[in-house]
Amino acid sequence: xxxxxDLCLCFHVSRRKxxxxxRVEKPRRLxxxxxxxxxxxxxxxxxxxxxxxxxxxxxxxxxxxxxxxxAEQRRSYREK
Ligand code: FES
Numbered sequence: 001x002x003x004x005x006d007l008c009l010c011f012h013v014s015r016r017k018x019x020x021x022x023r024v025e026k027p028r029r030l031x032x033x034x035x036x037x038x039x040x041x042x043x044x045x046x047x048x049x050x051x052x053x054x055x056x057x058x059x060x061x062x063x064x065x066x067x068x069x070x071a072e073q074r075r076s077y078r079e080k
Contacts, residue, residue, distance in 0.1 A: 001064040007049060009074055010042025018050060019059045027054060045074040 001007070003016035013036060021027070021036035033050050034041045040050050053059040065073065 001067055001070060003060075005067045005070075007053075007064075008037075008039040008042070008046045009071065010046075011038040013037045013039040015053075015064070018053060022054055022059050030054065043074070043078055045077050 001015055003019070004014055006012050007015040007018050018033065018036055018039055021033065021039075025032070025035070027033055027035075030040065030047060030051050033039045033054070040047045049064060052064075053062055056062040064070065
């Protein structure tokens with residue numbers, strides 16, 4: 001997943017916006033990321049990934065699935 005790819009697919013919040021928000025605002029709880037254009041407040045699929053970035057020492061270099069894999073996994077998640 002590149003910087004311009006959507007990390008929160010529900011609200012089209014890019015990875016870049018999330019990483020920038022984490023860097024500047026230094027949220028202490030996952031729920032605080034909702035202030036970043038609503039990230040994580042829809043279907044919930046992206047929350048574990050948001051959490052990973054929050055906990056990473058270098059969130060911009062954290063490895064995430066490709067956009068295609070990510071979207072496919074989310075589709076399965078939403079069908080359950
Ligand atoms: S993908 Fe982020 S809340 Fe659905």
